[in-house]
Amino acid sequence: MLIPFSMKNCFQLLCNLKVPAAGFKNTVKSGLILQSISNNVYHNLAVEDWIHDHMNLEGKPVLFLWRNSPTVVIGRHQNPWQECNLNLMREEGVKLARRRSGGGTVYHDMGNINLTFFTTKKKYDRMENLKLVVRALKAVHPHLDVQATERFDLLVDGQFKISGTASKIGRNAAYHHCTLLCGTDRTFLSSLLKSPYQGIRSNATASTPALVKNLMEKDPTLTCEVVINAVATEYATSHQIDNHIHLINPTDETVFPGINSKAIELQTWEWIYGKTPKFSVDTSFTVLHEQSHVEIKVFIDVKNGRIEVCNIEAPDHWLPLEICDQLNSSLIGSKFSPIEMTVLTSILHRTHPGDDELHSKWNILCEKIKGIM
Amino acid sequence: MAAALVLRTWSRAAGQLICVRYFQTCGNVHVLKPKYVCFFGYPPFKYSHPYQWLKTTAALQGQIVQFKLSDIGEGIREVTVKEWYVKEGDTVSQFDSICEVQSDKASVTITSRYDGVIKKLYYNLDDTAYVGKPLVDIETEALKDSEEDVVETPAVSHDEHTHQEIKGQKTLATPAVRRLAMENNIKLSEVIGSGKDGRILKEDILNYLEKQTGAILPPSPKAEIMPPPPKPKDRTIPIPISKPPVFIGKDRTEPVKGFHKAMVKTMSAALKIPHFGYCDEVDLTELVKLREELKPIAFARGIKLSFMPFFLKAASLGLLQFPILNASVDENCQNITYKASHNIGIAMDTEQGLIVPNVKNVQIRSIFEIATELNRLQKLGSAGQLSTNDLIGGTFTLSNIGSIGGTYAKPVILPPEVAIGALGTIKALPRFNEKGEVCKAQIMNVEKGERKPVLLNVYYAPRTMLNSVCLSLHNSTSQKQLKVATRFSDISPDRPGHL
Numbered sequence: 001m002l003i004p005f006s007m008k009n010c011f012q013l014l015c016n017l018k019v020p021a022a023g024f025k026n027t028v029k030s031g032l033i034l035q036s037i038s039n040n041v042y043h044n045l046a047v048e049d050w051i052h053d054h055m056n057l058e059g060k061p062v063l064f065l066w067r068n069s070p071t072v073v074i075g076r077h078q079n080p081w082q083e084c085n086l087n088l089m090r091e092e093g094v095k096l097a098r099r100r101s102g103g104g105t106v107y108h109d110m111g112n113i114n115l116t117f118f119t120t121k122k123k124y125d126r127m128e129n130l131k132l133v134v135r136a137l138k139a140v141h142p143h144l145d146v147q148a149t150e151r152f153d154l155l156v157d158g159q160f161k162i163s164g165t166a167s168k169i170g171r172n173a174a175y176h177h178c179t180l181l182c183g184t185d186r187t188f189l190s191s192l193l194k195s196p197y198q199g200i201r202s203n204a205t206a207s208t209p210a211l212v213k214n215l216m217e218k219d220p221t222l223t224c225e226v227v228i229n230a231v232a233t234e235y236a237t238s239h240q241i242d243n244h245i246h247l248i249n250p251t252d253e254t255v256f257p258g259i260n261s262k263a264i265e266l267q268t269w270e271w272i273y274g275k276t277p278k279f280s281v282d283t284s285f286t287v288l289h290e291q292s293h294v295e296i297k298v299f300i301d302v303k304n305g306r307i308e309v310c311n312i313e314a315p316d317h318w319l320p321l322e323i324c325d326q327l328n329s330s331l332i333g334s335k336f337s338p339i340e341m342t343v344l345t346s347i348l349h350r351t352h353p354g355d356d357e358l359h360s361k362w363n364i365l366c367e368k369i370k371g372i373m
Numbered sequence: 374m375a376a377a378l379v380l381r382t383w384s385r386a387a388g389q390l391i392c393v394r395y396f397q398t399c400g401n402v403h404v405l406k407p408k409y410v411c412f413f414g415y416p417p418f419k420y421s422h423p424y425q426w427l428k429t430t431a432a433l434q435g436q437i438v439q440f441k442l443s444d445i446g447e448g449i450r451e452v453t454v455k456e457w458y459v460k461e462g463d464t465v466s467q468f469d470s471i472c473e474v475q476s477d478k479a480s481v482t483i484t485s486r487y488d489g490v491i492k493k494l495y496y497n498l499d500d501t502a503y504v505g506k507p508l509v510d511i512e513t514e515a516l517k518d519s520e521e522d523v524v525e526t527p528a529v530s531h532d533e534h535t536h537q538e539i540k541g542q543k544t545l546a547t548p549a550v551r552r553l554a555m556e557n558n559i560k561l562s563e564v565i566g567s568g569k570d571g572r573i574l575k576e577d578i579l580n581y582l583e584k585q586t587g588a589i590l591p592p593s594p595k596a597e598i599m600p601p602p603p604k605p606k607d608r609t610i611p612i613p614i615s616k617p618p619v620f621i622g623k624d625r626t627e628p629v630k631g632f633h634k635a636m637v638k639t640m641s642a643a644l645k646i647p648h649f650g651y652c653d654e655v656d657l658t659e660l661v662k663l664r665e666e667l668k669p670i671a672f673a674r675g676i677k678l679s680f681m682p683f684f685l686k687a688a689s690l691g692l693l694q695f696p697i698l699n700a701s702v703d704e705n706c707q708n709i710t711y712k713a714s715h716n717i718g719i720a721m722d723t724e725q726g727l728i729v730p731n732v733k734n735v736q737i738r739s740i741f742e743i744a745t746e747l748n749r750l751q752k753l754g755s756a757g758q759l760s761t762n763d764l765i766g767g768t769f770t771l772s773n774i775g776s777i778g779g780t781y782a783k784p785v786i787l788p789p790e791v792a793i794g795a796l797g798t799i800k801a802l803p804r805f806n807e808k809g810e811v812c813k814a815q816i817m818n819v820e821k822g823e824r825k826p827v828l829l830n831v832y833y834a835p836r837t838m839l840n841s842v843c844l845s846l847h848n849s850t851s852q853k854q855l856k857v858a859t860r861f862s863d864i865s866p867d868r869p870g871h872l
Contacts, residue, residue, distance in 0.1 A: 076473070076480045077455045090758065102480035124446050152478065169445060169481040171468065203499045205475065277455070277498070339757040343728055346764035353703055353789030363761055 030059055031239035033232050034248050036066040041097045041108065043250035044068060046263035048168075048175060049100065050256045051118050057173050062118040063235045064177075065228050065245070068108040071095040072192055075103040075166060079204035079276045081197050081336075087371070088192060090338075098272050101177065103166030104207030107192055111183035111214065113224055115231060117176045124174040126152050126165060133163070133180070136234035140226060141219050153210070154178070160213035180231075182224045183216040197372055202279030269335065273305035280309075285368050287318070294318045296365065298372070302336045312369070319361055323352075327365075338370040435514050437492055439507040440471075445481055451503050452476040454496045459509075463491045466548030471509060474502060488548070489513040546573040553578050553621065582619050657799055657815045671744060681719060682743040684771055684796060689715045689735040692769060699768045701789040709791075718767035718787070719747070723754045729787060730759055731767035771796060 044066040072084045083105040117129045130148040145157050154163035167176040215222040236243035281300045286293040301309035310331040334340045345366040452474035465485045474481050493510040496502050564581045566573035671678035692699045701710045718731035730750045753759045772795045804814040
């Protein structure tokens with residue numbers, strides 16, 4: 001049951017939940033169901049942060065429902081270059097976000113529902129949450145073959161993954177969130193989650209690829225709206241609370257003071273790319289030169305998203321050694337990002353004016369290097 | 374003549390303000406002085422002075438406590454250490470984050486249970502840590518009678534406040550406030566808290582400090598904090614004491630990184646070029662009117678029409694008359710190439726900093742075509758998707774300092790070009806018209822920088838070039854020509870000799 005909610009009520013409700021150590025209001029129910037009106041992944045992730053940091057969840061767990069416009073979301077300790085096709089994402093306008101919980105990479109679009117279960121650390125129980133979701137799905141489609149695995153995935157027909165899980169545990173609170181595929185673009189998903197980048201060596205958490213399926217392929221009536229309502233109903237029943245979904249606006253500072261700065265932080269380059277654990281790239285490519293192929297080797301170490309060590313080796317007859325050295329030293333400290341490479345190339349052009357042959361070689365080399373960023 | 378030139382590059386994405394100042398005094402060039410300010414700190418970790426900490430515990434030595442990895446839940450026995458937020462020697466407060474560990478898709482933030490100094494880290498990155506085994510060693514402050522730490526606070530409230538038991542009295546203060554008090558040798562029991570429930574806030578500590586400093590200074594009849602009401606007979610002017618404000622901010626040094634480093638090198642090279650500058654003001658009243666007329670027409674075609682397309686076209690017209698200003702020189706200024714295309718660059722502020730993409734072949738484009746191209750470059754620039762081709766091959770540059778509100782600027786030539794124009798804001802100012810009446814005019818300041826040796830024998834060129842640019846901007850005949858050009862743009866965009 002979706003009931004539109006007035007701002008004042010919502011504010012009061014959340015104020016009641018922000019209980020100081022001293023008092024306790026008996027009128028507050030033991031649980032809350034929230035749904036975001038925004039499809040912006042950064043704003044929605046900021047809501048998770050805010051609830052995790054500011055709400056007192058003792059005896060009052062929260063369920064948060066949200067959907068995002070096309071985004072690839074990587075886990076806290078993952079490497080985006082290893083996990084997805086960044087070039088394709090840039091072309092198609094698919095966003096990249098890094099969440100604060102662990103786990104693997106997922107693709108969100110409006111055909112995917114995200115569910116976040118907020119509890120105290122003591123009440124943190126992922127399997128319990130997944131069983132709730134299974135009950136909810138079976139309430140709508142009783143013969144659906146859906147079950148939770150040991151890895152906290154949800155599989156349909158014993159082999160197709162419809163949900164992946166991740167969680168975050170803090171000092172007193174914890175949250176467990178999972179996806180639920182209702183009607184996502186599967187072809188697009190598999191092309192986005194396939195990294196074309198070769199030669200990456202890293203200790204970052206790797207994703208486990210899996211065969212996926214949409215719930216709507218099993219039963220066309222299992223749309224996002226239907227599934228959201230089913231899960232909310234089941235949550236309300238289990239926690240003995242009213243089946244009210246409260247709509248929230250993740251940009252409203254009066255309800256969530258300080259939330260916009262959390263959203264901003266989640267969008268910074270330093271967070272999305274800079275938090276990648278140290279990795280190295282060891283690859284090579286060939287360039288056509290006077291009817292023969294020239295092999296160029298690339299060894300780059302990246303730390304905090306910036307190039308720490310750079311060794312681009314090109315044969316001396318194609319590119320003079322000192323020019324190569326200049327390129328290498330200019331790259332150290334740069335972000336491992338194509339736009340920085342582009343700007344660097346244009347600056348190098350300015351420092352070596354008039355040499356058209358050099359310029360064209362540089363352009364070719366830089367385009368190739370951009371291809372691996 | 375000392376002219377200060379400020380070139381600011383905003384790196385909004387990282388929240389960094391990078392301010393690079395160039396000083397040009399009497400034709401000599403000073404080396405630039407980069408200055409870095411602020412950073413959106415993550416993790417939110419403050420470092421205080423360990424030595425001050427130890428000073429307050431002069432008598433007793435702190436004890437080293439082994440902080441063990443506590444139970445995470447779900448029967449988890451081991452985790453992988455993914456990120457350290459502290460290193461050996463750092464000072465931590467209770468509830469500060471120590472490290473991030475991961476176990477089976479769960480990311481866990483481990484926070485400190487004690488205040489103290491980190492003495493030892495038991496694990497490296499990617500090592501396996503075990504529940505119940507030591508994670509770090511913390512040297513805690515020795516327990517004193519006047520200040521006691523509650524080491525184990527029951528995990529009831531989400532509040533970041535810690536409670537201090539002082540002779541049966543509870544004093545509420547956040548770890549940051551407690552650290553501030555400790556650094557300034559203040560006993561929290563002596564401070565009156567003005568926050569909720571008698572909570573001690575940062576302001577209370579600062580007020581307490583002020584009062585303390587005031588008590589130490591000897592009172593003098595003239596030295597009063599509040600000046601007395603002025604008496605008509607008494608002519609003594611009270612001298613207020615300025616109390617030194619307590620500031621705990623710290624400087625932050627960072628190496629110059631990435632393409633900014635290369636940019637710095639280019640600019641140093643650029644500043645070595647002897648500059649000749651010329652400045653004038655231009656009356657743009659007619660242009661402002663023209664743009665207002667053309668804006669809706671452009672909008673109907675999906676183009677945002679700023680003043681820049683007009684300036685670019687005017688500059689191109691001027692360059693046709695003085696092709697030397699569209700030339701390029703090699704490094705040692707031995708050869709000069711007169712470039713045929715007018716590829717005019719526009720300084721653009723993006724997330725990556727100051728970037729100069731250029732519009733190719735302005736000489737054969739109409740105003741609308743230039744506006745379309747500018748829109749394209751601006752869109753790509755803000756998305757961080759400009760291609761190499763957009764950024765290379767420039768022959769002349771226009772810097773639009775007016776777009777960020779400035780009126781005067783001394784632009785720096787971008788090699789291998791030989792000239793650059795800087796445009797200020799358009800301001801409504803009173804001017805005399807032909808009849809000698811005062812009227813409202815739209816005025817813009819234009820500055821042009823040129824490479825000296827190249828133009829030694831054509832020193833009059835800058836003035837005339839500037840005049841031709843200005844003329845093409847506010848000459849009514851030219852206005853009509855420009856108007857005609859824009860109307861015809863769809864019919865025959867590439868007719869030779871076409872504006």
